[in-house]
Amino acid sequence: MTASQANTVTRRQLLGAGLGGLSLPALAQFRIEISGVGATRLPIAINDFRDEAQSGHPIASIIRADLERSGQFTLVPGLAGLSEAGAPHYPDWRARQADAMAAGSVTRLADGRFDVRFKLWDIVKGQDLGGESQAVAPDDARLAAHRIADAIYQKLTGERGVFATRLAYITKAGPRYTLRIADADGEGGQVALASPEPIISPAWSPDGRALAYVSFESRKAVVWEQDLSTGRRRMLANFRGSNSAPAYSPNGQQLALTLSRDGGSQLFLISRSGEVVRRLTQSSAIDTEPVFAPDGNTIYFVSDRGGAPQIYRMPVGGGSAERVTFSGGYNISPALSPDGRTLAYVTRISGNSFKLCVMDLASGTVNQISDTTEDESPSFAPNGKLIVFATRSEGKDVLMTTTLDGKVKAKLVSTLADVREPAWGPFGR
Structure with missing residues (x-):
């Protein structure tokens, strides 16, 4: 041929x-369009991360799209003003029909990096499932969101996530x-x-x-x-x-x-x-x-x-x-x-x-x-x-x-x- x-x-x-190297920007960003209904999907709420706007990326939205795209989760609307620092009021989230909930925050560090934190809760059992903190360069803020989605996916399904x-x-x-x-x-x-x-x-x-x-x-x-x-x-x-x-x-x-x-x-x-x-x-x-x-x-x-x-x-x-x-x-x-x-x-x-x-x-x-x-x-x-x-x-x-x-x-x-x-x-x- x-x-x-x-x-x-x-x-x-x-x-x-030919042009070598990995330095040029992409032509365009993508948007996610979810379709279809899985047989059984776990209801989860991912609240907007406190101060996430300063990272230049919609951290919580990236996590939501990752989890929904997996076919394992259905999204429950979150609430404003929450972070990983406070415990949820479990009866309220049960009333919202959420089985799990995550919240987090983004903080700019003195060296210019971002501290991206989150915590996950099992609403049904009323348990704190833990969380993590990542200190990442500004260019890696999206990657931090994907890693959080992976952590949530693995905690709730027992299998390794692929979002990162x-x-x-x-x-x-x-x-x-x-x-x-x-x-x-x-x-x-x-x-x-x-x-x-x-x-x-x-x-x-x-x-x-x-x-x-x-x-x-x-x-x-x-x-x-x-x-x-x-x-x-x-x-x-x-x-x-x-x-x-x-x-x-x-x-x-x-x-x-x-x-x-x-x-x-x-x-x-x-x-x-x-x-x-x-x-x-x-x-x-x-x-x-x-x-x-x-x-x-x-x-x-x-x-x-x-x-x-x-x-x-x-x-x-x-x-x-x-x-x-x-x-x-x-x-x-x-x-x-x-x-x-x-x-x-x-x-x-x-x-x-x-x-x-x-x-x-x-x-x-x-x-x-x-x-x-x-x-x-x-x-x-x-x-x-x-x-x-x-x-x-x-x-x-x-x-x-x-x-x-x-x-x-x-x-x-x-x-x-x-x-x-x-x-x-x-x-x-």
């Missing part, structure tokens, strides 16, 4: 047919493509790479320190790796023909990718230094979009060896491929949950209608969970409870998160650019 073709071709169509993790995604504004790194709600984005030529297929290293991606800046598909702390880039794969669809192994030492260097499009394993370890598939078909199982022993991929794109799996060490998807005649873009039990992918329903599905790998049960029709590029949150994907809404390419049952969705709407190809980063940053 040429660079000009990649201007209009998305990942879901592939089978059917990051997303990578591609924006296209006019003729310019940009690879961005943002908070898990799509905001706070910074530029990793900008180019007049297409950028596709971002993939996180398991430690979250680097991204691999495909750039057409040299007028052909080349796989690069970029260190996110320094912005330093290096070429990983620039073999004859096309180099595409990078995916890190769970230990981060190798990558699977699609190369056409020997003719056709086949899967290869390369080392982190870019040396070919071995060819994984030996078919006359198009084999692409590899993704490792969490144990590193199995690889899932898309192949049209049966006549149309379907998802297959095979041992990384070698062996025959086994077909995984049988529902629908066109299935692409596999993504595996962190526990390896759930497969997300995109299926074509009819014509140009593409919808997000999830499969329970043990039973083979498949559910379509999106109500949009131009879905692509699903990626699991590192706790496996949410999926982010790209779709089209109101004439724009946007990002959306969804719970695995599809009942609670949040649209991350860009006002200035089309947004594509999200990849959810690992824990830690």
Whole structure:
């Protein structure tokens, strides 16, 4: 595929047919639009934080949006004038039908940092569940809010939150493509790479320190790796023909990718230094979009060896491929949950209608969970409870998160650019 073709071709169509550094601001902020009703959600009140305005960020609103987007909580209106310093009057909050309540404050320190504090209460049991204090630089006030949401989520669900993790995604504004790194709600984005030529297929290293991606800046598909702390880039794969669809192994030492260097499009394993370890598939078909199982022993991929794109799996060490998807005649873009039990992918329903599905790998049960029709590029949150994907809404390419049952969705709407190809980063940053 040429660079000009990649201007209009998305990942879901592939089978059917530079500026370094992290210093530039994002083109636009995002807004969260929640839709759907989950089966059981815990009622919680998040009061506005005392003096939060001085941080330049709506701390409580960020926390509310994080918790609501998770599908685990429903919001109860808070009260003004509260902070973590005072205990709640439990009967009043029970009357407001809140099961939990949080309050906090923001204080500017002498060195210019902000002290962001919060406390959480179990209203039903009448218990103080504790809290925490963070001293953060002004640029990290949003991150502090996400960390508080994570702490609340873990206290009340017993599972780790993902709000302080990051997303990578591609924006296209006019003729310019940009690879961005943002908070898990799509905001706070910074530029990793900008180019007049297409950028596709971002993939996180398991430690979250680097991204691999495909750039057409040299007028052909080349796989690069970029260190996110320094912005330093290096070429990983620039073999004859096309180099595409990078995916890190769970230990981060190798990558699977699609190369056409020997003719056709086949899967290869390369080392982190870019040396070919071995060819994984030996078919006359198009084999692409590899993704490792969490144990590193199995690889899932898309192949049209049966006549149309379907998802297959095979041992990384070698062996025959086994077909995984049988529902629908066109299935692409596999993504595996962190526990390896759930497969997300995109299926074509009819014509140009593409919808997000999830499969329970043990039973083979498949559910379509999106109500949009131009879905692509699903990626699991590192706790496996949410999926982010790209779709089209109101004439724009946007990002959306969804719970695995599809009942609670949040649209991350860009006002200035089309947004594509999200990849959810690992824990830690």
